Amino acid sequence: MTEMTIIQAINRALEFAMKDDPDxxxxxxxxxxxxxxxxxxxxxxxxxxxxxxxxTPLNESGIIGTAVGMALYGLxxxxxxQFLDFIYPGFxxxxxxxxxxxxxxxxxxxxxxxxxxxxxxxxxGGLYHSQSTEQLFTSTPGLKVVVPSTPADAKGLLxxxxxxxxxxxxxxxxxxxxxxxxxxPEGDHRVPFGxxxxxxxxxxxxxxxxxxxxxxxQQACQVLETTGIRAEVxxxxxxxxxxxxxxxxxxxxxxxxxxxxxxxxxCGYGAEIAALLAEKAIYSLKAPVLxxxxxxxxxxxxxxxxxxxxxxxxxxxxxxxxxxx
Amino acid sequence: xxxxxTASPGKGPAIVPLPYDATTLLPLLGDGWRERLVQMFxxxxxxxxxxxxxxxxxxxxxxxxxxxxxxxxxxxxGAALALEPQDWVFPGLREQLIALVRGYDLPRYVHHLFGxxxxxxxxxxxxxxxxxxxxxxxSMSSVIGTxxxxxxxCAFAQRYRKDRAISVAFFGDGATSAxxxxxxxxxxxxxxxxxxxxxxxxxxxISVPTARQTAAPSFAAKASAYGFPGERVDGTxxxxxxxxxxxxxxxxxxxxxxxxxxxxxxRLTPHSSSDDPSRxxxxxxxxxxxxxxxxxxxxxxxxxxxVLPASEREAIRRELDAEIRSAxxxxxxxxxxxxxxxxxxxxxxxSWPLTEERxxxxxxxxxxxx
Ligand SMILES: Cc1ncc(C[n+]2csc(CCOP(=O)(O)OP(=O)(O)O)c2C)c(N)n1
Ligand SMILES: [Mg+2]
Numbered sequence: 001m002t003e004m005t006i007i008q009a010i011n012r013a014l015e016f017a018m019k020d021d022p023d024x025x026x027x028x029x030x031x032x033x034x035x036x037x038x039x040x041x042x043x044x045x046x047x048x049x050x051x052x053x054x055x056t057p058l059n060e061s062g063i064i065g066t067a068v069g070m071a072l073y074g075l076x077x078x079x080x081x082q083f084l085d086f087i088y089p090g091f092x093x094x095x096x097x098x099x100x101x102x103x104x105x106x107x108x109x110x111x112x113x114x115x116x117x118x119x120x121x122x123x124x125g126g127l128y129h130s131q132s133t134e135q136l137f138t139s140t141p142g143l144k145v146v147v148p149s150t151p152a153d154a155k156g157l158l159x160x161x162x163x164x165x166x167x168x169x170x171x172x173x174x175x176x177x178x179x180x181x182x183x184x185p186e187g188d189h190r191v192p193f194g195x196x197x198x199x200x201x202x203x204x205x206x207x208x209x210x211x212x213x214x215x216x217x218q219q220a221c222q223v224l225e226t227t228g229i230r231a232e233v234x235x236x237x238x239x240x241x242x243x244x245x246x247x248x249x250x251x252x253x254x255x256x257x258x259x260x261x262x263x264x265x266x267c268g269y270g271a272e273i274a275a276l277l278a279e280k281a282i283y284s285l286k287a288p289v290l291x292x293x294x295x296x297x298x299x300x301x302x303x304x305x306x307x308x309x310x311x312x313x314x315x316x317x318x319x320x321x322x323x324x325x
Numbered sequence: 326x327x328x329x330x331t332a333s334p335g336k337g338p339a340i341v342p343l344p345y346d347a348t349t350l351l352p353l354l355g356d357g358w359r360e361r362l363v364q365m366f367x368x369x370x371x372x373x374x375x376x377x378x379x380x381x382x383x384x385x386x387x388x389x390x391x392x393x394x395x396x397x398x399x400x401x402x403g404a405a406l407a408l409e410p411q412d413w414v415f416p417g418l419r420e421q422l423i424a425l426v427r428g429y430d431l432p433r434y435v436h437h438l439f440g441x442x443x444x445x446x447x448x449x450x451x452x453x454x455x456x457x458x459x460x461x462x463x464s465m466s467s468v469i470g471t472x473x474x475x476x477x478x479c480a481f482a483q484r485y486r487k488d489r490a491i492s493v494a495f496f497g498d499g500a501t502s503a504x505x506x507x508x509x510x511x512x513x514x515x516x517x518x519x520x521x522x523x524x525x526x527x528x529x530x531i532s533v534p535t536a537r538q539t540a541a542p543s544f545a546a547k548a549s550a551y552g553f554p555g556e557r558v559d560g561t562x563x564x565x566x567x568x569x570x571x572x573x574x575x576x577x578x579x580x581x582x583x584x585x586x587x588x589x590x591x592r593l594t595p596h597s598s599s600d601d602p603s604r605x606x607x608x609x610x611x612x613x614x615x616x617x618x619x620x621x622x623x624x625x626x627x628x629x630x631x632v633l634p635a636s637e638r639e640a641i642r643r644e645l646d647a648e649i650r651s652a653x654x655x656x657x658x659x660x661x662x663x664x665x666x667x668x669x670x671x672x673x674x675x676s677w678p679l680t681e682e683r684x685x686x687x688x689x690x691x692x693x694x695x
Contacts, residue, residue, distance in 0.1 A: 025481075056512065061508045062511065062512045065508060066478035067478060069415075069479040069480070070481055072463060073413070074482065097475070100466065104450050105449075106666075107447075108458040141671045141679075165673045166672045241676030
């Protein structure tokens with residue numbers, strides 16, 4: 001075990017995977033000499049050479065399409081998209097190609113690509129360095145989507161992603177890249193997909209969140225502790241596949257549910273959780289399900305702290321839900 | 326290099342002869358040039374006959390859709406024969422014949438056209454979208470241009486694994502305007518990868534002529550901006566296509582770099598079974614095209630060189646026709662894919678909610694899933 005940040009854990013996972021398996025190839029913009037704009041690939045080119053840590057032209061469709069071709073042949077490409085906000089030139093390659101190869105070929109051409117990309121707000125990045133659009137990908141059949149919130153999960157989910165046989169979008173919570181530290185197991189540490197993590201146990205309300213919202217939700221729950229509210233926090237971390245059992249188990253216990261994410265509410269990921277509860281846990285619910293989310297606007301620059309769910313908004317929401325019934 | 330075609334002289338579909346005789350064929354096709362010509366004829370005729378039969382079936386409502394490639398047989402067969410079996414083919418819209426010439430089983434392809442339970446791709450795609458892994462013919466989508474980049478990634482993998490094979494991306498003239506033409510060409514140039522880009526310029530993208538795709542003097546000319554050679558070849562001349570693809574393929578084996586070949590040809594049919602070219606093709610265009618019918622041109626050459634007499638051609642024609650008919654007969658009675666295939670292959674293992682959808686579907690249908 002070593003104490004490290006999320007960005008370091010990602011770096012260690014990539015290093016481990018590349019050492020372990022010569023088929024792992026990283027490609028993306030500025031990932032080589034520069035080590036990535038967030039330094040996720042720091043030192044990797046030096047260690048593994050330009051062919052395995054490829055600085056590509058500035059073209060997301062080219063990055064993802066090239067990774068698709070590599071994967072069809074049998075390599076294990078890990079593509080970096082510099083920001084989730086810039087993935088759209090490659091969206092066609094993800095949605096029309098990557099997600100559909102296995103299906104459309106009747107299983108003849110599985111296509112396993114990992115796409116790593118930082119997402120989310122809180123870094124003064126404005127409209128185009130802040131967005132959370134995970135729902136565009138979770139609603140595309142054929143993709144897996146995971147989001148770590150701790151260094152150990154960052155390493156463990158990334159190594160699972162690299163060895164998975166399906167395409168994986170690995171969303172990196174850039175706001176907490178360096179602010180969250182934690183113990184990370186050495187070596188081939190893997191965290192299975194489809195398993196949520198109970199961050200703290202509680203009896204009064206279940207709070208479902210992921211990625212950079214987790215520390216904020218934790219803080220809100222600590223504040224509420226002083227008022228006697230014992231909230232359970234569940235880090236979904238694997239959005240697709242979703243750990244439905246963990247969600248239902250928690251709500252059956254607490255009878256109340258709050259969902260927190262940065263993305264806008266309308267048709268956001270929280271809607272899926274709310275629908276799941278409506279379908280399968282309605283008789284366990286003592287209060288209406290609440291979604292605390294980014295507002296349904298583009299992402300603002302100056303007022304981002306008001307846009308993003310913050311400790312205050314989350315705490316008030318949880319409190320209201322507990323008081324509702 | 327053969328120059329692109331100009332309008333044929335005179336009216337009507339007088340065949341423009343292929344400019345070869347026995348002495349020029351030997352250096353272009355090699356020692357077995359006679360057998361090669363027979364092979365070419367057989368392959369091209371297979372494509373043509375299949376198109377005719379399937380368009381008929383489509384009109385009769387027996388298959389849902391068909392995308393013919395008549396007029397492109399020289400490109401498909403010439404390229405298929407010139408490539409090595411281990412090369413990866415990333416098809417555009419009209420390269421199905423390449424899979425067949427490389428050994429993809431015809432009955433299997435016909436099962437795909439019917440989308441039945443014997444379709445290896447489980448009836449997932451519209452007709453003319455086969456996946457044929459056994460002949461390195463990669464699954465295509467209907468999205469124009471995306472495959473161009475896949476060929477580049479595959480070529481990287483080939484070089485990385487020290488595999489001497491190359492990747493070949495086929496695409497139409499319309500596809501050169503798609504984003505991924507730029508992405509693929511640029512990546513191939515920058516990483517200097519063994520990708521053969523083959524633009525089948527049939528002069529139309531549905532109803533839109535090439536002048537609306539580019540203001541450049543040719544599609545081949547675009548290669549120079551990406552740092553590698555581009556050449557135009559008469560794509561109605563199977564000997565030329567074979568020769569040039571083989572020449573470039575050979576050079577790439579020695580010295581792997583990207584290369585673009587623009588095959589200039591004519592689309593002899595509507596864009597697809599759902600299209601009516603009389604709405605947009607100018608008068609006389611089809612006549613000009615017919616004069617360049619690649620199959621007729623090859624037949625004229627066969628006559629001139631005495632390689633395959635008309636009677637033997639007729640025998641091949643009957644043989645292929647019978648093969649196709651029997652494949653159709655066989656495929657038409659096969660039921661659609663089994664219901665459980667609806668729920669397979671999205672991810673390796675289905676997860677919620679698909680597992681639940683599958684189980685409830687099965688319950689409603691009486692519980693037959695394995
Ligand atoms: C991205 C995209 N846009 C539009 C279409 C609809 N479409 C199908 S084929 C076609 C024309 C393609 O022309 P070209 O690339 O020249 O190929 P050809 O059909 O002539 O072989 C169009 C517009 C599509 N399939 N994909
Ligand atoms: Mg065309």
